[in-house]
Amino acid sequence: AQKITQTQPGMFVQEKEAVTLDCTYDTSDQSYGLFWYKQPSSGEMIFLIYQGSYDEQNATEGRYSLNFQKARKSANLVISASQLGDSAMYFCAMPSSMNYGGSQGNLIFGKGTKLSVKP
Amino acid sequence: GAGVSQSPSNKVTEKGKDVELRCDPISGHTALYWYRQRLGQGLEFLIYFQGNSAPDKSGLPSDRFSAERTGESVSTLTIQRTQQEDSAVYLCASSFARVSPLHFGNGTRLTVT
Numbered sequence: 001a002q003k004i005t006q007t008q009p010g011m012f013v014q015e016k017e018a019v020t021l022d023c024t025y026d027t028s029d030q031s032y033g034l035f036w037y038k039q040p041s042s043g044e045m046i047f048l049i050y051q052g053s054y055d056e057q058n059a060t061e062g063r064y065s066l067n068f069q070k071a072r073k074s075a076n077l078v079i080s081a082s083q084l085g086d087s088a089m090y091f092c093a094m095p096s097s098m099n100y101g102g103s104q105g106n107l108i109f110g111k112g113t114k115l116s117v118k119p
Numbered sequence: 120g121a122g123v124s125q126s127p128s129n130k131v132t133e134k135g136k137d138v139e140l141r142c143d144p145i146s147g148h149t150a151l152y153w154y155r156q157r158l159g160q161g162l163e164f165l166i167y168f169q170g171n172s173a174p175d176k177s178g179l180p181s182d183r184f185s186a187e188r189t190g191e192s193v194s195t196l197t198i199q200r201t202q203q204e205d206s207a208v209y210l211c212a213s214s215f216a217r218v219s220p221l222h223f224g225n226g227t228r229l230t231v232t
Contacts, residue, residue, distance in 0.1 A: 035220060035221075037221075043208065043225060043226055044223060044225050044226075045162075045210065045212070045221075045223035046223075047220035047221065047222070050220060091161060091162065093162075096164075106152055106164045106167040106175060106178070107152070107162075107164070107221060108164070109154075109161045109162040110161060111160070111161040112161050
């Protein structure tokens with residue numbers, strides 16, 4: 001079964017600095033994907049970035065990038081030039097199964113990391 | 120276009136009452152998911168609908184929980200004989216059939232007194 005582990009319950013970062021949020025996973029699937037979501041204090045879940053296991057390059061979306069190390073089964077989120085608005089919970093997630101003939105199934109979420117950006 | 124819409128946004132109910140939560144997915148999204156998030160916790164999968172396939176109910180915590188979806192549109196999550204431990208935010212999400220991000224609604228905050 002898929003498993004997502006986020007070992008950092010909370011992180012602090014100074015505004016304008018970069019921060020890395022850890023995510024390790026366990027799967028026996030050959031093909032899979034990793035998602036990162038942000039949940040501000042208002043509660044909505046916001047999709048940030050996706051990495052497919054066969055993608056040759058690490059995914060990037062603006063200030064967000066994934067440090068994807070397949071051999072280590074890690075997909076760490078890097079946020080560059082942190083802003084006060086980045087303060088939120090961050091969740092790593094992966095599909096329970098990858099069936100390209102159909103759908104991805106439900107997402108399995110880690111317990112999250114609470115990021116606080118200091119001015 | 121409109122995002123995922125959930126109603127009500129807040130619901131306070133007495134222990135033992137039934138509640139019904141509604142989710143309107145994004146038009147064209149064939150997959151629909153319900154998650155539960157207790158205070159300060161991660162997301163707990165409840166149920167997943169994909170097109171006309173049988174739903175994946177593996178996350179429902181007890182037989183007091185049930186959900187329905189009409190075609191590829193509205194879904195309702197029903198909790199019968201509510202208990203205090205049912206208090207949580209119930210999040211609905213939808214996505215395209217293939218690998219794609221989930222789009223979440225703002226959730227329904229359920230409080231059982």
